[in-house]
Amino acid sequence: MIFRKFVGLVAAFAAIAAAGAICMVALAFAIYAGLRDIIGPAWAAAAVAGIVAFIALVIAFVITRKARPPKPAKGDSQNLTAKLIELARERPLVALGAVAAAATVAFKNPRILAAIIAATFAPRPPPPK
Known part of the structure; x- marks a missing residue:
């Protein structure tokens, strides 16, 4: 799907x-x-x-x-998605290349793309005590 x-x-x-x-x-x-x-x-x-x-x-x-990135909250480290969006804003050609690479991977094996998307949007595990 x-x-x-x-x-x-x-x-x-x-x-x-x-x-x-x-x-x-x-x-x-x-x-x-x-x-x-x-x-x-x-x-x-x-x-x-x-x-x-x-x-x-x-x-x-x-x-x-260049777009002005929003100010990050204090003590909040950026997750992978935020870093990728920031990279796409700073270097649109690199982002286009990444999309082309992802499309190539998706055409060859859709399970890999599903695993990457699931890992990207998975919630963070709670910090160890």
Whole structure:
């Protein structure tokens, strides 16, 4: 069941990415068609390239900007999940590589992924007395 949810989530992200790419291509064609008669085909193509580059720059800035991590409570050490989330915020490409590696492991053997997820979200044992 975990594997099916994971595959569904990956498919949903792929569909969103494909829809975004299609929208960008359609926007580029619309801008080109609107500017072609006004400033000529060469300048219209240059304007489309500039506008799409600007949009890509804005998206890259939004994705890579650093988020302010919440202040940890006194005496509370971070668990593995919090450390992974912090790593994903600081280095999104490393997090993407980790997701790709997890997907590879899940496709080869879903029991390993289930064991990793169960160990990650298991409650901490009580401290020894």
